[in-house]
Amino acid sequence: MDLGEKQIHILNVAEKLFAKNGFDGTSVRQIASEADVNIAMISYYFGSKEKMLEALMHYRFEGFRREMDKVMSEEGDYFEKIDHMIAFMIKRIHQNRYVYKVANSEYSKQNRQVNFEKYVAQKIENYKLIEALIKRGQQAGVFSSEVYIPLMIPTVVGTYFHFYYNKKFFMTLFEVDKEEDVDDFVYTTLTAHIQQTIKKLLSNEN
Amino acid sequence: MDLGEKQIHILNVAEKLFAKNGFDGTSVRQIASEADVNIAMISYYFGSKEKMLEALMHYRFEGFRREMDKVMSEEGDYFEKIDHMIAFMIKRIHQNRYVYKVANSEYSKQNRQVNFEKYVAQKIENYKLIEALIKRGQQAGVFSSEVYIPLMIPTVVGTYFHFYYNKKFFMTLFEVDKEEDVDDFVYTTLTAHIQQTIKKLLSNEN
Amino acid sequence: MDLGEKQIHILNVAEKLFAKNGFDGTSVRQIASEADVNIAMISYYFGSKEKMLEALMHYRFEGFRREMDKVMSEEGDYFEKIDHMIAFMIKRIHQNRYVYKVANSEYSKQNRQVNFEKYVAQKIENYKLIEALIKRGQQAGVFSSEVYIPLMIPTVVGTYFHFYYNKKFFMTLFEVDKEEDVDDFVYTTLTAHIQQTIKKLLSNEN
Amino acid sequence: MDLGEKQIHILNVAEKLFAKNGFDGTSVRQIASEADVNIAMISYYFGSKEKMLEALMHYRFEGFRREMDKVMSEEGDYFEKIDHMIAFMIKRIHQNRYVYKVANSEYSKQNRQVNFEKYVAQKIENYKLIEALIKRGQQAGVFSSEVYIPLMIPTVVGTYFHFYYNKKFFMTLFEVDKEEDVDDFVYTTLTAHIQQTIKKLLSNEN
DNA sequence: AATGAATGAGTCTTCATTCAT
DNA sequence: GATGAATGAAGACTCATTCAT
Numbered sequence: 001m002d003l004g005e006k007q008i009h010i011l012n013v014a015e016k017l018f019a020k021n022g023f024d025g026t027s028v029r030q031i032a033s034e035a036d037v038n039i040a041m042i043s044y045y046f047g048s049k050e051k052m053l054e055a056l057m058h059y060r061f062e063g064f065r066r067e068m069d070k071v072m073s074e075e076g077d078y079f080e081k082i083d084h085m086i087a088f089m090i091k092r093i094h095q096n097r098y099v100y101k102v103a104n105s106e107y108s109k110q111n112r113q114v115n116f117e118k119y120v121a122q123k124i125e126n127y128k129l130i131e132a133l134i135k136r137g138q139q140a141g142v143f144s145s146e147v148y149i150p151l152m153i154p155t156v157v158g159t160y161f162h163f164y165y166n167k168k169f170f171m172t173l174f175e176v177d178k179e180e181d182v183d184d185f186v187y188t189t190l191t192a193h194i195q196q197t198i199k200k201l202l203s204n205e206n
Numbered sequence: 207m208d209l210g211e212k213q214i215h216i217l218n219v220a221e222k223l224f225a226k227n228g229f230d231g232t233s234v235r236q237i238a239s240e241a242d243v244n245i246a247m248i249s250y251y252f253g254s255k256e257k258m259l260e261a262l263m264h265y266r267f268e269g270f271r272r273e274m275d276k277v278m279s280e281e282g283d284y285f286e287k288i289d290h291m292i293a294f295m296i297k298r299i300h301q302n303r304y305v306y307k308v309a310n311s312e313y314s315k316q317n318r319q320v321n322f323e324k325y326v327a328q329k330i331e332n333y334k335l336i337e338a339l340i341k342r343g344q345q346a347g348v349f350s351s352e353v354y355i356p357l358m359i360p361t362v363v364g365t366y367f368h369f370y371y372n373k374k375f376f377m378t379l380f381e382v383d384k385e386e387d388v389d390d391f392v393y394t395t396l397t398a399h400i401q402q403t404i405k406k407l408l409s410n411e412n
Numbered sequence: 413m414d415l416g417e418k419q420i421h422i423l424n425v426a427e428k429l430f431a432k433n434g435f436d437g438t439s440v441r442q443i444a445s446e447a448d449v450n451i452a453m454i455s456y457y458f459g460s461k462e463k464m465l466e467a468l469m470h471y472r473f474e475g476f477r478r479e480m481d482k483v484m485s486e487e488g489d490y491f492e493k494i495d496h497m498i499a500f501m502i503k504r505i506h507q508n509r510y511v512y513k514v515a516n517s518e519y520s521k522q523n524r525q526v527n528f529e530k531y532v533a534q535k536i537e538n539y540k541l542i543e544a545l546i547k548r549g550q551q552a553g554v555f556s557s558e559v560y561i562p563l564m565i566p567t568v569v570g571t572y573f574h575f576y577y578n579k580k581f582f583m584t585l586f587e588v589d590k591e592e593d594v595d596d597f598v599y600t601t602l603t604a605h606i607q608q609t610i611k612k613l614l615s616n617e618n
Numbered sequence: 619m620d621l622g623e624k625q626i627h628i629l630n631v632a633e634k635l636f637a638k639n640g641f642d643g644t645s646v647r648q649i650a651s652e653a654d655v656n657i658a659m660i661s662y663y664f665g666s667k668e669k670m671l672e673a674l675m676h677y678r679f680e681g682f683r684r685e686m687d688k689v690m691s692e693e694g695d696y697f698e699k700i701d702h703m704i705a706f707m708i709k710r711i712h713q714n715r716y717v718y719k720v721a722n723s724e725y726s727k728q729n730r731q732v733n734f735e736k737y738v739a740q741k742i743e744n745y746k747l748i749e750a751l752i753k754r755g756q757q758a759g760v761f762s763s764e765v766y767i768p769l770m771i772p773t774v775v776g777t778y779f780h781f782y783y784n785k786k787f788f789m790t791l792f793e794v795d796k797e798e799d800v801d802d803f804v805y806t807t808l809t810a811h812i813q814q815t816i817k818k819l820l821s822n823e824n
Numbered sequence: 825a826a827t828g829a830a831t832g833a834g835t836c837t838t839c840a841t842t843c844a845t
Numbered sequence: 846g847a848t849g850a851a852t853g854a855a856g857a858c859t860c861a862t863t864c865a866t
């Protein structure tokens with residue numbers, strides 16, 4: 001599906017509303033009104049509310065694997081590669097946090113009418129990339145072998161999300177008042193924390 | 207608010223439906239029908255859908271702090287205390303995973319009509335408990351000081367949730383087919399992973 | 413029906429709420445809550461919401477005819493009798509304005525479930541009293557004969573009600589600000605206006 | 619707001635139902651069903667039940683002042699002008715008696731959600747027209763000065779309404795059986811009664 | 825290609841009343 | 846005599862989608 005300017009505008013509006021009020025909590029009326037577009041356009045362009053979310057996810061997630069591949073092939077030792085990888089993941093997720101939020105939420109529902117096939121396929125591909133890196137590091141004797149590789153994803157990604165969903169709470173603890181400084185905090189302190197956590201976990205010494 | 211048997215029954219039904227279909231995705235009709243109760247009872251007992259969620263959260267979260275306090279005062283060295291604490295947290299959260307899911311989801315919404323004051327107050331209390339333990343460990347020279355204490359919560363809790371929201375995916379990687387074995391996995395492997403992660407992070411050697 | 417203290421209390425509360433929000437606009441819940449009485453009591457005491465209104469009307473309208481009879485037998489010439497009668501009517505109606513308001517409103521509805529038999533019977537009796545007085549005056553040659561006797565009731569009563577329903581508007585025109593001064597205005601100026609109107613209408617000179 | 623054919627149809631249906639059963643006593647379901655229109659159309663066209671009433675009032679009251687102005691500028695002496703004015707007012711009000719009934723009823727409620735600003739503004743304008751006429755008559759020495767001008771409105775309008783709300787009763791007294799003859803009665807006898815009343819009140823002789 | 829009107833199913837909540845105690 | 850729990854019907858309104866143009 002090739003997206004026109006108007007479609008993209010609608011997706012941007014929808015993304016923000018979904019993040020603010022949830023998928024169910026956002027009506028197509030709201031989206032149409034905020035995007036200054038006729039209500040019928042959503043069905044017209046995307047077919048349905050659900051398919052609009054699919055289009056949004058595709059639009060945002062596209063290119064993740066390719067870029068991550070590139071990042072991981074940058075020169076550096078294994079720990080540096082981990083650093084790059086985590087920094088990239090957090091940055092990418094943070095930039096697309098709105099879609100991820102809706103995606104996570106809808107994905108975990110049972111009788112979902114949203115099609116997550118592509119989303120899952122991408123998850124698998126990304127996991128394989130990470131697994132491959134760690135296994136190579138283990139074979140090289142740099143990384144500890146006593147580690148649950150699949151569970152490192154939840155630690156990286158889950159740390160970010162639990163922080164972000166409760167950012168008000170945590171930013172108070174760090175005495176960060178301004179909303180604008182959150183981005184900064186994510187790219188510096190939070191990223192550093194996750195990198196430190198994973199690297200220590202992978203380290204051989206204990 | 208003291209809950210009668212019927213109220214508790216309704217809350218149990220609501221909890222599962224909320225977890226399955228989301229708060230907005232669940233109608234009071236559905237709840238009433240599944241609980242085999244007249245629709246009007248929800249308003250009668252709880253006042254509104256939102257207040258029912260508040261009642262549910264109160265019902266489930268009550269006692270957390272007291273129990274956690276108890277767990278942390280069990281004998282053992284600092285690392286054992288961390289082990290106990292994490293095991294307790296994961297167990298408690300896993301048992302109440304349904305409410306936590308709804309709570310997290312609704313909490314992160316903007317124009318929410320659900321009152322989260324108690325929920326937030328509890329978060330703070332729990333955090334203080336953890337912070338106190340770690341600071342004592344640091345003063346005793348057992349724990350590393352180069353650590354972002356507040357961010358350890360997201361690492362513990364976020365790891366669990368991101369695992370659980372995507373359990374289908376991760377259980378495939380661990381070749382666990384049966385739904386019943388998930389509980390087991392959470393209490394053994396996942397708990398071990400989180401304990402290992404946090405303990406390595408807190409360790410002085412690196 | 414003999415009314416206990418509690419019943420009367422409920423009727424007083426109901427009366428005010430009906431006047432404020434209309435009969436349909438007032439729920440038995442509201443009445444029960446404001447009267448600090450169990451909801452079931454309304455049905456228990458009166459049978460239904462409608463029958464409660466009937467009880468209220470009976471309670472308030474009782475004695476009207478007897479008193480009016482007495483007023484009209486006071487000594488004085490025919491015009492003085494008219495003065496006394498109008499003053500009495502306005503006073504009585506003003507005192508019971510709340511019930512009259514509901515009664516009027518409900519009475520004019522079509523598919524009403526409220527029984528207005530007694531109310532109508534009383535109307536007729538009152539009319540006969542007035543008619544008799546005027547006819548006597550006409551026979552005595554004091555009152556004009558070119559007058560529609562039945563239509564004088566609407567002129568007396570209607571003037572009061574249209575004034576009262578729009579009291580805010582008219583009190584502004586008379587530069588009366590305080591709500592408390594309305595009673596005074598009704599008993600002096602408004603009563604005088606109606607008396608003047610009817611007496612001129614009945615006068616023989618023109 | 620420009621009204622289409624369907625909107626006007628809905629308003630006509632609503633008007634009659636409101637008059638019959640009151641505003642609260644009429645459900646949008648009823649209106650929609652009687653007007654053979656989907657329920658959602660009421661919200662779609664008017665926004666809400668309350669706003670529908672506002673639209674109805676606007677639709678019916680529009681043009682009153684302009685027409686009344688015209689009527690009052692017809693040639694004739696002061697008393698003839700009063701005759702014309704009263705005849706016009708009664709005719710206009712009688713034609714729109716349904717809306718007036720609801721408007722009066724809702725206007726006198728306390729916590730009303732209906733916006734009556736325009737309605738009140740119109741009341742004031744109409745009053746000024748009447749006041750001006752009477753004052754000119756007084757200055758010309760034709761009308762008595764011992765008269766409460768603002769209270770003449772309640773006498774004109776209130777007489778009509780109290781008659782109409784109790785038309786069954788009064789028509790019995792006049793031995794008018796057929797509903798169709800009521801219109802006639804209003805335009806002849808009732809109008810004559812009101813004209814006579816007001817003119818006698820304004821006359822200098824007494 | 826794009827739209828405003830229209831739809832029917834669905835939302836939560838409140839209603840007056842009754843029932844068992 | 847009095848009550849709190851419970852009921853089924855109805856309340857106004859909003860939903861995502863479709864249709865005729």
